[in-house]
Amino acid sequence: MNSSPQELLTQMVERSNIAPKRLLAPGPNEAQLALIFSAAAQAPDHGRIQPWRFVLVPQQRRADLGNAFVQALKTRDAHASATQLEAAYDKAFRSPCLMLAVLKDQASEPHIATAERLISLGCAIQNMLLMAHSQGLGSGITSGQAMNAESLRALFSLQAHEQGVCFLNFGTIGAKKPARGRPDADSLVSSL
């Protein structure tokens, strides 16, 4: 049975970005995570080229990610303070379920533009966020200046045609914050 349009809209309205520090254990269990990835797999994919993939960062690899963040900051700012470097390291340890969203931008037949590939990835991500919410889990998207640092690319073994676009975080919502406002839909639309 399908949910009604109003039920669907309610789910979309209720979902909001949760900062990783407010995403606590437990993260999604195996069945919940499988549904999140199944949701991703339903995204539009012009030309059937599968232009993206996700790489999970399990707990035992968080220190490696932290070190990659630290290296990225050092490369970006040789004068970064110890406090700043520690903060960069700590970012790798938030949220029980963390993954990198990777865009695959190699030549394909048919030719699909980079923008379209990113649209497909965005569709996949929205499906994942909605599926997490539907299972009572919180989610958050993170990014930053380290996204395409060499240290990060090396850690994730990204190929030349790949780029890290953002991190996705999933977990149990800790303290709630008030819902943020959304734009009036009318402000997004005009007509020729």
Add this chain to the structure above:
Amino acid sequence: MNSSPQELLTQMVERSNIAPKRLLAPGPNEAQLALIFSAAAQAPDHGRIQPWRFVLVPQQRRADLGNAFVQALKTRDAHASATQLEAAYDKAFRSPCLMLAVLKDQASEPHIATAERLISLGCAIQNMLLMAHSQGLGSGITSGQAMNAESLRALFSLQAHEQGVCFLNFGTIGAKKPARGRPDADSLVSSL
């Protein structure tokens, strides 16, 4: 009331891209279209910059769009045949509800990368596709080499920092085609 995760996944699985020539009248009525845009407005928007907008192309402006497609093809290929030019023109008349998705990429505070803006637009589009499906409507995404032709940019009065990313089509599904397969979710995921 929220739909269950399985109901939500079913909606995602059932939705598939419908070619514009198979999207027939009636298109979404005013209330249905309002829900589609409300769904779009629930997309993640890092920094609250509203990095995209949609421009409807009503029936009485389809000829203008057809002419822009023809001009784009002539510019791209001075030897385009009369048949090709006619096909380009005809593309503007498919599907009862047609709109251009426009990415807004001007400087913002905080700075948000182009890739992130496209992810936000992708999230909005997926919400729209799901909301259309939930209302019994079909949808299709189209694009092509004319997307950023000067004739198209002029018709839509795009500013220098804007780009047309794709067209969205909504309508009543005509003849059904067999559902296409989706990738096994496992093929999209790995772990460090």
